[in-house]
Amino acid sequence: MRVAVVGAGIVGVTAALTLAEAGAEVVVLESGTVAGEASGLNAGVVGGGGWGDEPDVDVALKMGSRERFLDLADGRGHDIGLDRTGTLTVVRTERELAWAEATVAAERAVGRLVELLDDGDLRRLEPALDPGLLGAVLDSLAIRAEPVAATEAFAIEARRAGADIRSGWAVTGLAPAAGGGWDLSGGGTGTGVGADVVVLAAGPWCGRLGRLLGVDIPIVPVRGQMWASPAMPPVLRHALAAAESPTDWADPATATTPPFLTEVDHRRLTRHLYGRQRPNGELVFGGDRVLVAEPGGDRTADQDGIDVNHRHVAELLPVVADRPITRTWTGLMPFSLDGRPLIGPLAGFAGLFVAGGLASSGFGRGPMTGGLVADLVLGRDPGIDLTPVLPGGRVRAIG
Numbered sequence: 210m211r212v213a214v215v216g217a218g219i220v221g222v223t224a225a226l227t228l229a230e231a232g233a234e235v236v237v238l239e240s241g242t243v244a245g246e247a248s249g250l251n252a253g254v255v256g257g258g259g260w261g262d263e264p265d266v267d268v269a270l271k272m273g274s275r276e277r278f279l280d281l282a283d284g285r286g287h288d289i290g291l292d293r294t295g296t297l298t299v300v301r302t303e304r305e306l307a308w309a310e311a312t313v314a315a316e317r318a319v320g321r322l323v324e325l326l327d328d329g330d331l332r333r334l335e336p337a338l339d340p341g342l343l344g345a346v347l348d349s350l351a352i353r354a355e356p357v358a359a360t361e362a363f364a365i366e367a368r369r370a371g372a373d374i375r376s377g378w379a380v381t382g383l384a385p386a387a388g389g390g391w392d393l394s395g396g397g398t399g400t401g402v403g404a405d406v407v408v409l410a411a412g413p414w415c416g417r418l419g420r421l422l423g424v425d426i427p428i429v430p431v432r433g434q435m436w437a438s439p440a441m442p443p444v445l446r447h448a449l450a451a452a453e454s455p456t457d458w459a460d461p462a463t464a465t466t467p468p469f470l471t472e473v474d475h476r477r478l479t480r481h482l483y484g485r486q487r488p489n490g491e492l493v494f495g496g497d498r499v500l501v502a503e504p505g506g507d508r509t510a511d512q513d514g515i516d517v518n519h520r521h522v523a524e525l526l527p528v529v530a531d532r533p534i535t536r537t538w539t540g541l542m543p544f545s546l547d548g549r550p551l552i553g554p555l556a557g558f559a560g561l562f563v564a565g566g567l568a569s570s571g572f573g574r575g576p577m578t579g580g581l582v583a584d585l586v587l588g589r590d591p592g593i594d595l596t597p598v599l600p601g602g603r604v605r606a607i608g
């Protein structure tokens with residue numbers, strides 16, 4: 210079987226790895242470079258929480274991906290900056306504390322391993338945090354990795370297994386081939402690529418590829434942005450998040466389409482925050498999520514949003530207050546309109562699959578997404594009920 214994967218982000222390269230290791234002939238077509246978009250621009254935080262008693266597809270995406278990162282570092286020997294210290298979601302107000310208590314109770318009720326720390330426990334774990342914090346949710350199974358290194362390492366493994374990964378090959382045409390399968394055109398070479406099966410793993414560009422076929426794949430581009438501090442001695446062992454945004458998002462008054470945006474029409478709904486200290490000593494933080502009309506375009510960070518985030522981090526980690534910002538950057542996250550990933554075949558198009566819509570946690574959920582779509586292509590039992598993420602009627606004809 211010859212499979213063409215469109216996109217060499219974390220979903221595309223991990224799909225290619227599983228497919229190539231199963232013996233498929235795989236070509237990956239990437240308009241830019243491996244890890245050139247969100248998969249290389251993200252904060253590198255990977256959720257954990259444990260498999261729990263009855264894992265659903267979302268738990269499987271997180272925990273299955275976590276296992277693939279561990280295999281990449283421990284099993285296959287790649288230096289991906291893997292850190293197993295866990296993530297703390299810190300709590301500042303009584304309202305956030307109520308959210309944290311309810312969240313931890315719900316997770317523990319299904320056998321997941323998060324716990325609620327009080328202020329004393331938190332201070333012992335992270336002495337540099339603001340002493341006024343009330344506590345934190347600890348996900349001790351969360352890990353992190355360097356995004357470019359990890360995505361490239363998956364690509365190296367895919368190539369080792371026989372995948373042909375081509376950079377600078379933008380797919381601009383996609384059509385059923387006369388004898389079955391698919392013809393892909395573009396690449397700037399005048400030559401096309403034929404394949405029995407196509408996997409669309411183009412992140413926020415999946416919608417544009419769907420339009421080539423007259424269908425609306427409901428994945429939209431949402432701009433995220435981050436900033437970095439100068440390298441500094443260790444001040445933060447865990448990845449850090451704030452309970453402010455999940456508490457706000459639990460209130461129906463902040464509902465957006467797609468869900469979990471931080472701003473709509475230049476009006477701030479909440480302050481989202483996550484980040485970590487990298488192995489090189491830099492702090493990297495971000496959190497804003499703003500819907501944009503089309504992927505591409507202006508990549509400049511919104512300085513007001515960066516300043517809001519920097520001040521928010523300084524409230525939690527006071528040492529940051531007088532540290533300059535050395536660089537800022539943006540990336541495009543693939544948000545699905547209903548908040549659920551799309552993984553599986555596109556109805557009405559034999560041999561065409563989509564794998565995307567992983568939103569703001571696609572680095573941490575991407576490797577398992579790639580593995581699951583590969584299972585479906587290969588006709589293997591994915592071992593988990595994929596109903597909630599199947600494209601099905603969520604993908605509609607345009608017009």
Ligand SMILES: Cc1cc2nc3c(=O)[nH]c(=O)nc-3n(C[C@H](O)[C@H](O)[C@H](O)COP(=O)(O)OP(=O)(O)OC[C@H]3O[C@@H](n4cnc5c(N)ncnc54)[C@H](O)[C@@H]3O)c2cc1C
Nearest residue numbers: 216218219220240248251252254380412540570571572573
């Ligand atoms: C600032 C920021 C911070 C984030 N932080 C985190 C985090 O801490 N943890 C986490 O889990 N997630 C995080 N995310 C989200 C995560 O990065 C994404 O969800 C994930 O990388 C999406 O992976 P992907 O493979 O679906 O898409 P992408 O990485 O966007 O890859 C798609 C690829 O397809 C290529 N492509 C597009 N169109 C074509 C075409 N026509 N022909 C050929 N190639 C094409 C693109 O060039 C791109 O390389 C963050 C994202 C951003 C932007």
